[in-house]
Amino acid sequence: MALTAKDLVTDQDIRWCPGCGDYSILKQVQSVVADLGRKREDIVFISGIGCSSRFPYYMDTYGMHSIHGRATAIASGLKAARPELDVWIITGDGDSLSIGGNHLIHLLRRNFDVNILLFNNEIYGLTKGQYSPTSHEGKVTKSSPFGVLDHAFNPSAVALGADSSFFARTLDRDPKHMKEILKRGNEHKGASLIEIYQNCNVFNDGAFFTFTDKETKAGNAIFVEHNQPLIFGNDKNLGIKLDGFKPVIVNLDDGHSLNDLWIHDEQDYMKATLLSRMFDAPSKDSMPRPFGVFYSTDRGTYESAMEAQIAEATEALGKGDLDSLLAGNNTWVID
Amino acid sequence: MYLISQTKYAYFGYFCTRFLASMEAKKNELKEITILFAGDSGDGMQLTGNQFADTNANFGNDLATFPNYPAEIRAPIGTVAGVSGFQMKFGSTEIYTPGDECDVLVAMNAAGLKSSLHKVKKNGIIVANISGFDRKNLKLAQVETNPLEDESLANYTVQQIDISKLTQETLKDSALGRKDIERSKNMFVLGYLYWMFNREMKESITFLNQKFSKKPEILEANIKVLKAGYHYGDTTETFTTRYDVKKAELPTGTYRSIMGNQATAMGLIAAAKKSGLQLFYGSYPITPASDILHELAKHKNFGVKTFQAEDEIAAVTACIGAAFGGAMATTGSSGPGIAIKGEALGLAVMLEIPLVVVNVQRGGPSTGLPTKTEQSDLMQALFGRNGEAQTVVVAPRSPKDAFEAAYEACRLAVCHMIPVMLLSDGYIANGAEPWAFPKSSELKPFKPKFPNPKDYEEEPYMPYKRDENLVREWAVPGMPGLEHRVGGIEKEDLTGNISYDPDNHQHMVKTRAAKIDRIANDIPLQEIDQGQSTGKVLVLGWGSPYGAIKSATKILLEEGYEVSHAQLRYLNPFPKNLGEILNNYDKVLIPEINDGQLDILIRNKYLIPSIRLCKIKGLPFTTNEIIEKVKEIY
Numbered sequence: 001m002a003l004t005a006k007d008l009v010t011d012q013d014i015r016w017c018p019g020c021g022d023y024s025i026l027k028q029v030q031s032v033v034a035d036l037g038r039k040r041e042d043i044v045f046i047s048g049i050g051c052s053s054r055f056p057y058y059m060d061t062y063g064m065h066s067i068h069g070r071a072t073a074i075a076s077g078l079k080a081a082r083p084e085l086d087v088w089i090i091t092g093d094g095d096s097l098s099i100g101g102n103h104l105i106h107l108l109r110r111n112f113d114v115n116i117l118l119f120n121n122e123i124y125g126l127t128k129g130q131y132s133p134t135s136h137e138g139k140v141t142k143s144s145p146f147g148v149l150d151h152a153f154n155p156s157a158v159a160l161g162a163d164s165s166f167f168a169r170t171l172d173r174d175p176k177h178m179k180e181i182l183k184r185g186n187e188h189k190g191a192s193l194i195e196i197y198q199n200c201n202v203f204n205d206g207a208f209f210t211f212t213d214k215e216t217k218a219g220n221a222i223f224v225e226h227n228q229p230l231i232f233g234n235d236k237n238l239g240i241k242l243d244g245f246k247p248v249i250v251n252l253d254d255g256h257s258l259n260d261l262w263i264h265d266e267q268d269y270m271k272a273t274l275l276s277r278m279f280d281a282p283s284k285d286s287m288p289r290p291f292g293v294f295y296s297t298d299r300g301t302y303e304s305a306m307e308a309q310i311a312e313a314t315e316a317l318g319k320g321d322l323d324s325l326l327a328g329n330n331t332w333v334i335d
Numbered sequence: 336m337y338l339i340s341q342t343k344y345a346y347f348g349y350f351c352t353r354f355l356a357s358m359e360a361k362k363n364e365l366k367e368i369t370i371l372f373a374g375d376s377g378d379g380m381q382l383t384g385n386q387f388a389d390t391n392a393n394f395g396n397d398l399a400t401f402p403n404y405p406a407e408i409r410a411p412i413g414t415v416a417g418v419s420g421f422q423m424k425f426g427s428t429e430i431y432t433p434g435d436e437c438d439v440l441v442a443m444n445a446a447g448l449k450s451s452l453h454k455v456k457k458n459g460i461i462v463a464n465i466s467g468f469d470r471k472n473l474k475l476a477q478v479e480t481n482p483l484e485d486e487s488l489a490n491y492t493v494q495q496i497d498i499s500k501l502t503q504e505t506l507k508d509s510a511l512g513r514k515d516i517e518r519s520k521n522m523f524v525l526g527y528l529y530w531m532f533n534r535e536m537k538e539s540i541t542f543l544n545q546k547f548s549k550k551p552e553i554l555e556a557n558i559k560v561l562k563a564g565y566h567y568g569d570t571t572e573t574f575t576t577r578y579d580v581k582k583a584e585l586p587t588g589t590y591r592s593i594m595g596n597q598a599t600a601m602g603l604i605a606a607a608k609k610s611g612l613q614l615f616y617g618s619y620p621i622t623p624a625s626d627i628l629h630e631l632a633k634h635k636n637f638g639v640k641t642f643q644a645e646d647e648i649a650a651v652t653a654c655i656g657a658a659f660g661g662a663m664a665t666t667g668s669s670g671p672g673i674a675i676k677g678e679a680l681g682l683a684v685m686l687e688i689p690l691v692v693v694n695v696q697r698g699g700p701s702t703g704l705p706t707k708t709e710q711s712d713l714m715q716a717l718f719g720r721n722g723e724a725q726t727v728v729v730a731p732r733s734p735k736d737a738f739e740a741a742y743e744a745c746r747l748a749v750c751h752m753i754p755v756m757l758l759s760d761g762y763i764a765n766g767a768e769p770w771a772f773p774k775s776s777e778l779k780p781f782k783p784k785f786p787n788p789k790d791y792e793e794e795p796y797m798p799y800k801r802d803e804n805l806v807r808e809w810a811v812p813g814m815p816g817l818e819h820r821v822g823g824i825e826k827e828d829l830t831g832n833i834s835y836d837p838d839n840h841q842h843m844v845k846t847r848a849a850k851i852d853r854i855a856n857d858i859p860l861q862e863i864d865q866g867q868s869t870g871k872v873l874v875l876g877w878g879s880p881y882g883a884i885k886s887a888t889k890i891l892l893e894e895g896y897e898v899s900h901a902q903l904r905y906l907n908p909f910p911k912n913l914g915e916i917l918n919n920y921d922k923v924l925i926p927e928i929n930d931g932q933l934d935i936l937i938r939n940k941y942l943i944p945s946i947r948l949c950k951i952k953g954l955p956f957t958t959n960e961i962i963e964k965v966k967e968i969y
């Protein structure tokens with residue numbers, strides 16, 4: 001019997017603040033997971049600590065709400081032991097990029113086949129409003145009354161720097177896009193890092209409104225699609241072309257044609273890194289912020305390499321025999 | 336096998352022959368010999384010592400070994416800091432320690448002599464490599480005058496041999512470079528010792544054939560030098576006495592040599608196999624635990640999954656993930672690494688999942704003494720986490736015992752759904768001894784508490800429903816209908832749902848503690864290792880001081896002292912009858928390689944004025960230290 005999104009709802013009361021972006025993500029995830037055709041018992045959600053990390057309690061699958069920053073490492077062990085499971089990691093910007101930064105990059109380079117949903121709200125919500133590693137310089141928060149000194153992390157650049165085999169960005173307020181991206185991430189064989197801009201309406205309200213509000217969205221967000229030119233703007237009249245390695249905004253009404261534009265190629269690592277650098281604070285002259293799948297490449301997963309190595313060793317050495325292991329290769333008899 | 340995991344640089348040992356009273360009667364027959372090889376880190380002392388140990392074990396002696404090497408891989412050549420030592424005792428009697436004082440010292444250089452002379456018995460034999468005492472070496476060792484030339488060694492029998500030169504001469508026709516030639520000088524020493532103790536070279540030749548099968552020139556050179564050393568003893572008049580150490584009367588059986596880390600690894604493999612679980616070992620390299628990872632990584636054909644994690648936290652949390660998935664999850668480290676794992680261990684306590692954590696203890700605090708042994712992580716093992724988060728603690732007492740202890744740790748973890756700390760130490764990890772290994776059919780299988788989904792078709796699955804031992808079932812992903820969520824936040828009993836209810840929290844803390852207490856019903860009663868069940872002094876030991884306590888007790892009993900020895904395997908919970916045993920003696924002495932941690936636990940639990948014997952020098956106890964303390968308090 002096929003799962004429905006409803007089947008994935010637990011009896012637990014949801015504790016997020018009313019209006020929090022997490023609700024929309026939960027809804028889309030339930031809907032996508034129901035459509036996967038996987039058995040409920042083969043699905044596992046693992047989270048760390050933070051507002052978003054309550055997530056597993058709201059998914060009627062196997063789940064673990066673990067400790068701060070370690071969901072990625074826990075999922076790595078689970079996936080190594082049980083490659084056949086469908087493993088989802090729920091994490092936040094503090095959880096995955098600050099206290100758990102090390103595990104995140106190592107999971108990405110190893111390329112376990114898991115889905116990482118990084119709820120980025122650019123703030124510490126659960127601890128009530130301190131700046132996070134993705135808060136921008138100068139931001140005033142409870143722990144930075146005179147402004148943040150730290151240079152902000154750029155999650156896409158971190159991911160690509162760690163040789164992530166899949167990176168995508170989406171938004172809580174664009175359920176259709178998010179759903180599409182979640183599906184793409186799940187289809188990808190390997191570690192899929194999906195950054196979701198999530199509004200924390202209590203401690204960092206509006207952090208991403210520039211990219212979601214009707215008036216500003218078109219000019220500040222660009223939705224990239226494989227094999228399609230990079231176009232944005234209210235009238236879809238703006239495009240991005242590459243001047244060498246430099247993205248430049250051009251106006252299609254000024255004699256530029258679609259053929260001049262940068263055609264998005266998910267498999268092109270260099271182009272993906274250029275996308276990841278389109279990260280300026282939104283302004284009149286800034287590049288639009290990209291959303292969509294930046295990069296997707298197929299390379300072997302850790303768990304399959306691990307299984308293959310065991311098979312090879314077993315082939316070469318024969319199936320392990322406990323008695324010969326205990327005896328070793330040098331014994332003597334006392335009689 | 337333990338040879339393989341040793342450093343490739345063998346040491347030249349010292350042979351300190353013990354001039355026992357029995358020697359006078361029977362000129363050259365000795366019951367036991369303690370020998371110390373001391374040389375530069377690059378001199379191959381560990382390999383030499385291990386070879387000598389293997390050959391004697393094969394011959395039928397009982398023995399114990401103790402490697403002692405510098406923390407730096409390339410400590411300054413020729414200096415005292417760079418001395419690598421390998422001590423061993425072998426004999427025709429049962430041997431429990433690598434020996435206190437040495438009968439023979441093999442000193443490859445001045446630094447080796449300087450650092451080890453105090454360990455040599457009066458009239459002991461010193462085999463000295465003359466070229467290791469040239470001006471340069473004397474200077475590096477900061478020795479004013481050449482001890483081989485002044486009177487300072489008058490109380491010893493000194494055998495001066497120019498080992499370097501004789502090795503070069505042996506290989507003068509070899510195509511090998513100077514460095515390779517110089518490196519094979521340890522084989523000369525080994526050959527010489529084989530002659531001295533009437534041992535055959537054949538096992539070492541087999542070993543060399545395996546080791547250098549792809550380097551025929553080096554193989555040939557090593558065998559040549561080995562034989563040259565042997566013949567040197569044969570043909571020179573310098574050293575006329577040969578010694579005879581007869582076979583030991585050990586229990587009959589088939590034996591092998593085993594090192595502690597290796598035994599630990601094998602215990603984990605065996606436990607996984609006998610419980611039908613997949614073995615997962617997550618670890619981050621750290622001295623002196625890394626050899627467990629090395630050993631396990633070799634046995635992929637047992638389906639072992641080794642995971643060298645990015646850090647200690649990932650090593651243990653990956654295990655938590657694997658355990659959640661139904662694997663026999665194990666991790667290993669040493670004190671500093673265990674400290675970092677603390678938070679994750681708390682999670683494992685909270686989740687109530689099986690996990691074995693091996694702590695191969697070393698000198699602390701902080702980085703402490705990475706290559707030296709200590710037992711100072713007992714409190715850490717019991718309490719080293721936030722909150723009320725005790726773990727079960729099990730300790731091996733010797734290298735071979737690490738097998739059984741590791742097996743038992745896995746059994747307790749799986750059968751009681753709980754993290755178990757296995758407290759080994761550097762002395763056990765790197766020491767070796769003969770082992771009458773068990774057959775796999777003799778190992779008792781144990782059963783994970785996997786629920787049957789069929790039982791939950793009517794009633795809902797409760798992840799924290801418990802049996803009479805307060806143990807919950809282990810439902811793992813893939814079991815239909817048993818989907819559930821676990822987490823580090825306090826949970827409601829039965830359902831596992833988040834609960835901040837005050838009464839529930841107290842109930843859960845007490846339940847987790849009671850669960851450990853009930854393990855006492857599932858472990859053997861404490862036994863007395865030696866001596867009467869009542870008396871004047873009980874020496875209560877745990878971990879690696881076992882051998883020294885055992886030897887000391889034996890001697891004291893022979894001398895007529897009313898002394899007994901009990902050795903704890905279980906540090907948490909204690910065996911049920913321990914209190915009763917302690918009350919049967921006037922005094923309880925607790926020797927530990929720490930500042931009295933078991934003593935604190937015993938005093939707290941049993942309210943007795945136990946007496947500490949603490950040694951915190953990074954070194955194991957000598958038998959004498961225990962004997963003297965017992966006599967002092969007697």
Ligand code: SF4
Pocket residue numbers: 015016017019020021022051052121125126199200201202203
């Ligand atoms: S604090 Fe912010 S992120 Fe957390 S639940 Fe409330 S709105 Fe959501």
